[in-house]
């Protein structure tokens with residue numbers, strides 16, 4: 525039994541799913557993988573099922589009926605992992621924008637160096653993003669500055685989706701009360717962990733834009749993040 529599992533949320537990732545799973549299983553450390561698929565029309569889930577024959581005790585699939593957003597998919601993944609004995613629970617995209625070779629660096633930050641959460645961060649050493657359109661960089665970097673200004677969190681890459689959580693963090697956060705369904709979910713999780721006093725450490729990584737498949741970014745995801753951060757901050761003030 526491994527102590528670490530990587531949750532990979534998927535919606536139409538047929539072109540990436542097999543290679544990303546193999547890349548995780550080729551690491552020196554024995555990571556498990558949980559794919560949370562939202563009934564992808566391109567049959568990503570079927571591909572995972574076929575791979576489960578080969579990776580029987582390491583690869584798991586959580587099938588959801590419909591696409592309800594990244595946050596909702598991750599929450600169901602977290603709950604699944606908390607029912608097992610995993611101590612380190614990761615978030616990672618399916619599309620290789622996060623390098624699976626960095627998993628061990630995030631793991632060591634928590635398992636050896638004492639972080640409660642380690643974040644694969646694009647903004648600790650300048651802006652380490654490759655091939656993203658300038659508009660996406662400005663949006664993402666602008667969002668991270670905006671979040672810091674409003675929330676006073678020190679985390680530089682609050683929207684990052686490459687994260688290792690110690691089990692205790694996910695147990696301490698009330699997952700039923702996570703409000704955001706899109707990428708703002710990433711901000712909400714970090715903010716709630718920060719408010720609870722958990723130690724969040726950023727590990728510099730290089731984020732590469734996907735070469736296969738399409739991003740699921742949309743206007744509603746952006747507006748949820750803009751207004752959501754203000755509501756998070758206000759709620760935390762009234763909660764005092």
Ligand SMILES: Nc1nc2c(ncn2[C@@H]2O[C@H](COP(=O)(O)OP(=O)(O)O[C@H]3O[C@H](CO)[C@@H](O)[C@H](O)[C@@H]3O)[C@@H](O)[C@H]2O)c(=O)[nH]1
Nearest residue numbers: 533534535560562593594597617618683685707739740741
């Ligand atoms: N199950 C499920 N998976 C989803 C959904 N939306 C996106 N995903 C999956 O979540 C991962 C990231 O989605 P992308 O659409 O590739 O994200 P991106 O535009 O590259 O956005 C990146 O930047 C965001 C903002 O900084 C990050 O928040 C995000 O995690 C990611 O790193 C992919 O594996 C994708 O299939 C959904 O509704 N349901």
